[in-house]
Amino acid sequence: MEADGWWEVPDLEYHADFSRVSHHMLEVFRESVPRYAALYVTRTLVQPEPTPATVLGAAVHCLCLEPQRFVTRYAWTPKIDRRTKAGKVQWEEFQAGTIGLTLLSPADWDTVQDIAAGVTVSDDAMKILKAPGHCERAIRWTSPNGVAMRSKPDKVTANGLVVDLKTVAGSVAPEAWARQVASYGYHRQAALYLDAAAVVGADGPFVWIVVSK
Numbered sequence: 130m131e132a133d134g135w136w137e138v139p140d141l142e143y144h145a146d147f148s149r150v151s152h153h154m155l156e157v158f159r160e161s162v163p164r165y166a167a168l169y170v171t172r173t174l175v176q177p178e179p180t181p182a183t184v185l186g187a188a189v190h191c192l193c194l195e196p197q198r199f200v201t202r203y204a205w206t207p208k209i210d211r212r213t214k215a216g217k218v219q220w221e222e223f224q225a226g227t228i229g230l231t232l233l234s235p236a237d238w239d240t241v242q243d244i245a246a247g248v249t250v251s252d253d254a255m256k257i258l259k260a261p262g263h264c265e266r267a268i269r270w271t272s273p274n275g276v277a278m279r280s281k282p283d284k285v286t287a288n289g290l291v292v293d294l295k296t297v298a299g300s301v302a303p304e305a306w307a308r309q310v311a312s313y314g315y316h317r318q319a320a321l322y323l324d325a326a327a328v329v330g331a332d333g334p335f336v337w338i339v340v341s342k
Contacts, residue, residue: 133328136267136279143267147172149279152318159314185237186296189340192245193294194264194283204230205238240342244296247340254338262286268325280325289331291322294338301339 138146147154147169158165167174179187192199204227210216233241248254267281284292297309310316319335326333 131269133270134268135263135329136269138267143279143281146279149269149277151279152314152321155317155321156314181237184231184233185241185342188231188233188237188241189244189296190265190283190294192241193248193258202231203238203241204232205235206232208235244340244342248294248338251338257286257290257292257336257338258284260286260288260290262290268329270325270328272324278321278325280321282322282326285326285329285331289326289333291319291326291331291333291335292338293319293322293335295340297339297341299341301341306337306339 136143154165154169157168164174168176188199188203191202207223209220209223211220248258262285264284265281266285267279269277269279272278282291283294284290286292293315295309295315297306299305315337319337323333323335
């Protein structure tokens with residue numbers, strides 16, 4: 130197995146590698162060991178498609194963390210009447226020009242832009258996002274009990290700060306956020322991010338940037 134540390138790997142390959150355990154896989158394990166086995170060991174269950182919320186969150190991450198790559202990964206779907214001959218031609222041309230891109234509805238495109246604009250309201254958040262460091266870069270390591278692990282912190286700054294950007298549906302008040310942390314296991318994910326970051330010499334602290342949809 131490859132050495133621990135930074136891991137240069139395409140996104141699709143990273144998410145398809147079940148030889149290393151991720152936070153998401155551990156959350157599945159906590160909920161159901163048989164489901165974990167069927168998804169990641171015997172692979173008798175098909176991997177679920179990303180939910181609309183997951184797609185939206187990924188787009189927000191890209192725009193906030195790697196804005197220069199956003200237009201190379203996403204496009205918004207124009208209103209085209211595919212019932213007409215001209216509309217069918219227009220749709221085919223649009224599809225040909227967006228191969229490999231994730232398509233967002235006009236409403237979702239605007240939502241992503243608005244959420245990213247909301248992050249800019251915080252001077253502290255922007256200082257962190259603009260600081261030198263690695264964004265969305267994978268790390269592999271081995272846990273103390275010998276389990277091969279993988280993680281992809283949203284950002285690890287050059288001075289060791291470990292950053293996680295989260296979008297929430299409701300309030301970002303501390304009490305509401307604390308409930309979401311407990312509900313979705315974000316504290317466990319933070320612990321894994323810190324473990325991963327330590328492998329590449331980043332010792333924290335850890336910070337969440339939280340923005341409401």
